[in-house]
Amino acid sequence: MMNRVEILKKSAINAVIGILLTFPITVIKVNTIDQEITWRWYMMGLVGAVVLIISFFWIRQQERQNSGSTFKFNESKLGLKYHSIMSKPGVTKSVLGSAVLLIVLIPFITTPYTTSIITSALIYIILGLGLNIVVGLGGLLNLGYAAFFGVGAYTYAILNMNFGVGFWLALPLGGIASALFGAIVGLPVLRLKGDYLAIVTLGFGEMTRIFTENSDKLTRGASGIANIPKPTFFGHAFGYFGSTRYIYLIAVALVIIIIFIVWRMENSRVGRSWVAMREDDIACESMGIDLTQSKMTLFIISSAIAGVAGVLFAAKNTFINPQSFTVWESIMILCIVVLGGKGSVRGVILGALILILLPEYLRAFQQYRMLIFGFLLIVMMVFRPGGIIQNVRKIYKIEGEPTNE
Amino acid sequence: MDVGYFLKLLLSGLTRGSIYALIALGYTMVYGIIKLINFAHGELYMLGAFTGLIVASLMSYSGINPVLSLIVATIIAIIYSSAYGVAIEKIAYKPLRKSQRLSALISAIGVSMFLQNFVLLFQTSDFLSFPNLIPTFKFLKPVENYLSSAQVLIYICTALFLIGFTILVKFTKTGKAMRATSQDSKMAQLLGISINKVISFTFLIGSAAAAIGGVLISSQVGQINFYIGFIVGIKAFVAAVLGGIGSLAGAVLGSFVLGLVESFGTGYISSNYEDLFAFVVLIVILTFKPAGLLGKSEKQKV
Amino acid sequence: MSNKVLEINNLLMQFGGLKAVNDVSLDVHKSEITALIGPNGAGKTTFFNCLTGVYTPTSGDINIIPPGKKPIRANGKKPNKVTELGLARTFQNIRLFQEMTVLENVMIGRHAVTKANIFNAIINGKSTREEEQKIIHDSYEILKKLDLHTFSNEFASNLPYGAQRLLEIARALATEPFLLLLDEPAAGMNPQETISLIGTIEKLKAEHDLSILLIEHDMHLVMNLSDRCYVMDYGKLIAKGTPNAIANNPVVIKAYLGEDF
Structure with a gap:
């Protein structure tokens, strides 16, 4: 040394x-x-x-x-203490409970500006969770994820502009539209492997953006769609402060629902088969798993989640244009997944918070922030390539058997 | 049909193709050797263009002969881009050789962001105009409506580079080491080939090619900014995939196919969709030939 | 009725000009262990890949005959379909799910014989929970049989080499096959491990009423285990018979065994 x-x-x-x-x-x-x-x-x-x-x-x-x-957290004094506290009965629940309480209280104790930024972070958590299903669990690299996000956002904007469809109806419709789009894109794309898949999804993403920019009638082209209404509460519309809080709470609820769904899927027969596909597709197929069907399911679910995030995004910003759905956006979401730790829900949440809040609070360094940000990505990957939270698998307890953990 | 218009599009397609080829070679070489999509490769082209612009401006403002300025600017751009390429590999990719490929890809994205913003901060976000250094070839007078001197220069330089490059890869010891490493890096190592040297050399050559492309196209187009590398980089990557990534001949073929399609597409269909054609061609070709035009489909050993 | 479980006639697998498997016919009988031997590059693994749907053979017939059922022609069926018919395989170059636990590897094997879909997973009703519990329980039982249960929660990549080979077998067993295809199960094992492997294979065969087709280099294993033996060289079948007959067959000795025997 x-x-x-x-x-x-x-x-x-x-x-x-x-x-x-x-x-x-x-x-x-x-x-x-x-x-x-x-x-x-x-x-x-x-x-x-x-x-x-x-x-x-x-x-x-x-x-x-x-x-x-x-430094290894789990072996350090602090880590051991953390684990010994967390393993006491009821502690996890009460920690989780107070965390949820705190999260719900945030918009009432901070400024609307902070609330709005955290809402953005929540939207990216949803996107990260959605992309994580494909990249983290299934091992399929999708570089055009922002397009699915865009389809959701535009579904709400266009339906609202033409037919006056409200947020609550648009929310599922955006998810469905995006899922359909995912299925259409998935058909030609999913027989490709690895990097070919990556570049073709990137291609589809860009094609979608370019079409959006050029179809003036449908999407109003590059100028985008403005005056998208914020969500109402049983027909009641809020003022500026109220709606910021309201959207924040909707975002929190959606994040919780999606975490719950992802968690259920992850620990199921189907979710396991996705991870197996990531680990070794040939062995996976020889275990009786239909790869085409698995890939398609993954792609559709992940697209639907992006669609829902898109509707929320449109409602929050009240204005969208194609510039919000570029390759860089897709890359950003990918960074969230990889930085946090592929395949881990906690990792994605951490990744999204860091990637969205850090540049926001790096404003003190003004113009240096993107430079620092790029540099941090390199540092992260060089010193912790597996992401902040490394892959952990569930430990199953077998009835009547002593566990060796 | 207007033959003149067709000819013009054909020639401008070949120009695009040449530039893509110079960049796509770097992509495909790096991919062949370390299986990394070097997302930052387009930035080396941009850095080449900037270094070239700075040197060229410096010289032409002090009244030095334009041709000499162009040559010196190109050489310095090549030196700098190559140095950047090698340095980037050492800093951001080398520690990740044993990690998952996705981690290296994110690192490459980080490099790309860093370099773009590096130039943005220390130079400017505005477009800078590139000094007009390309001499007017007199013999082109009769065809000047179709073909500019800059285009001819681009053809010549690309051709020279490709010939030199082919000789390097096919006939020199270093070239053999490169090919051996890309086929089986473990075996190459056992045979006493220094992988580190081969990889550094690959980045060096690839970056040099990108720098040549950068200086040439900026002197033709006349202006550059910090963002030019990204989109061209993606297009060149598409070209490399189109031809079959890892295949050198494929990268060149893919680049010319892409250049021509873009040129005819913008000329005959609509320039609004300039960036669209690349991806349409990519998807069509990969649907029928999943490994690209000249790529061998990798048989996985079961 | 014959007691065959697998009947292969005139199988041909051609890659360009190369006939990797050339006119091979082979039968596997119920409750027997059939061995396929031959020097490196003889086309044994390619033959396996044709059987299991990884490759689609150029010509010939592959008939799978589940016990008590009609023969099913399996040419060109996808690997997952072949597994569903009751064939399971291991891989010569170990192909475990490295970053999953040992138990999870076997649980993946239960995929073919369980049902819960994505909606069941999200709702997680009683029957889904029960099925999941059963998957865990059954997988653990299979691990126990192979003495791997103490490793349940380890990553597969952390297992010693011999144990990884056993886990491949455990995972294949989990799909409830009637015919097990083993691709060099003893490769890389030391003599003691090989002896214990022979015992394990015999035990599993008896307990699960299995028929087995195995590719092997280890003559000791083949002589001890197999009821029938086929020999391949340069893609062709050059001999078949009992292990003893094969060991004394001059053609085989010349082509393959020469120095060893």
């Missing part, structure tokens, strides 16, 4: 490389209109310092991981 001085030496070399590598972009600034050049020599010092610091911690962390002396 390297000592600090060695790491520092190596970092210093990296800093010099960093300065050289970023020289043209950071130091020279070209004004092509006035044909002027600005030399920003101080950038060299800045870049050098930043690279030196990052490199130092980077290498140190790598050394630690290589020698296996990393």
